Amino acid sequence: MTTTILIHATIIDCTGADPRPNGWVVIEDQRIKEVGQGPSGALPAKADVIDCLGQTLLPGLIDGHVHIGSVDASIVEQQRRNFTSTLVIKSLKVLQETLDQGFTTARDCGGVDAGFRQAVAEGLVPGARLSISGGILSQTGGHGDWRLATETCPPFYHGAGVVAGVFDGVSAVRRGAREQLRQGVDFVKIMAGGGAASPSDELDTSQYSLEEMEAAVFEAESAGKYVAAHCYSDRGIKLCCKAGVRTIEHGNLMTDASAQAMKESGAYLVPTMVTYLMISRMGKELGLPESFVRKINQALDKAETSLAIALAHGLKIGSGSDLLGPMQTHKGMELELQARVLGPMGALVATTKTNAEIIRRERDLGTIEAGKLADFILVKGDPLKDMSLFQNYQENLTLIIQEGNVYKNIIARGR
Numbered sequence: 001m002t003t004t005i006l007i008h009a010t011i012i013d014c015t016g017a018d019p020r021p022n023g024w025v026v027i028e029d030q031r032i033k034e035v036g037q038g039p040s041g042a043l044p045a046k047a048d049v050i051d052c053l054g055q056t057l058l059p060g061l062i063d064g065h066v067h068i069g070s071v072d073a074s075i076v077e078q079q080r081r082n083f084t085s086t087l088v089i090k091s092l093k094v095l096q097e098t099l100d101q102g103f104t105t106a107r108d109c110g111g112v113d114a115g116f117r118q119a120v121a122e123g124l125v126p127g128a129r130l131s132i133s134g135g136i137l138s139q140t141g142g143h144g145d146w147r148l149a150t151e152t153c154p155p156f157y158h159g160a161g162v163v164a165g166v167f168d169g170v171s172a173v174r175r176g177a178r179e180q181l182r183q184g185v186d187f188v189k190i191m192a193g194g195g196a197a198s199p200s201d202e203l204d205t206s207q208y209s210l211e212e213m214e215a216a217v218f219e220a221e222s223a224g225k226y227v228a229a230h231c232y233s234d235r236g237i238k239l240c241c242k243a244g245v246r247t248i249e250h251g252n253l254m255t256d257a258s259a260q261a262m263k264e265s266g267a268y269l270v271p272t273m274v275t276y277l278m279i280s281r282m283g284k285e286l287g288l289p290e291s292f293v294r295k296i297n298q299a300l301d302k303a304e305t306s307l308a309i310a311l312a313h314g315l316k317i318g319s320g321s322d323l324l325g326p327m328q329t330h331k332g333m334e335l336e337l338q339a340r341v342l343g344p345m346g347a348l349v350a351t352t353k354t355n356a357e358i359i360r361r362e363r364d365l366g367t368i369e370a371g372k373l374a375d376f377i378l379v380k381g382d383p384l385k386d387m388s389l390f391q392n393y394q395e396n397l398t399l400i401i402q403e404g405n406v407y408k409n410i411i412a413r414g415r
Ligand SMILES: [Zn+2]
Pocket: 065, 066, 067, 109, 322
């Protein structure tokens, strides 16, 4: 058995409780044995001791909406321009960079398969622990149909990168969901409304009929899993709630009426604010089409308003980045953007505790409490005073521990 003790840390445990100065944590193998505050004299003598003096200890962050397989800015073009093997190799870098940014866990909403999740779990590659949806289900002309309006070829489906396929009608949706479930996904992702990257739909549309969504939910729940839906529009959100979709991704065009529907159905909202800001800033220079940037700006415009509506209605709010390609190194900025509406502690809890509930790993992840897996980050400074510190992760994250393993330790630097 290996015992590690973290001492002299200011602990923000992300249960929502106030920070605890002079805190300590005892780690035994992969799990947290004990958490306390004050003199650490009675702690086990035979242990590795890590002194965290002057720094803040948080649970490992969880990114609730990533695309590890998004290696270029355009998820549509990258599927045409990269070999499957190249997409996989480039994805491994994104997977590791996610961990480098303090996200010990990530929920992939379309792309990587169970093999990536297994590779991290078995320690074959360094990276964020994954919860995955595999390939996304879309209707013809939906957000996962990446043909231009001028193209008449059949929709294409790739085995790597950002993966989506077209399934129309109840029986096809059923088969598509069953196929993903057969391949070991943690949840099923559907496109329930228009999106920015897809060339032939608008944000303010709904996609899939109630019956098709109900079929996806039925199949997912039959296998003990759930459905996540990409959706911006009011009409789409309402249909999702009726069908029993568990998480609404983005939700930027939400109104009081659709927020009320979410409240009644108990659905989670996973806002993804940073991707709009980054694409709005960098989209043109990264060569993204004008229609993509136009729709992104439309979503950006409503990002804070919709989050405020969600907060006012008391919705369960998680947190995701949804960043694409070279913008993926800005995941930490999501915390600062969400804090503008949720407050610093609200943004931290969304990124840890609530995201752990969303991936149904709340018994193991999301807070610093005895019995949970030992996932930690140590940050220079006080995130409650400066939520931007996650952005300079190379300098400001001085310690990253994942399941009891020290992945990064630069505490001594700068002392
Ligand atoms: Zn996404």
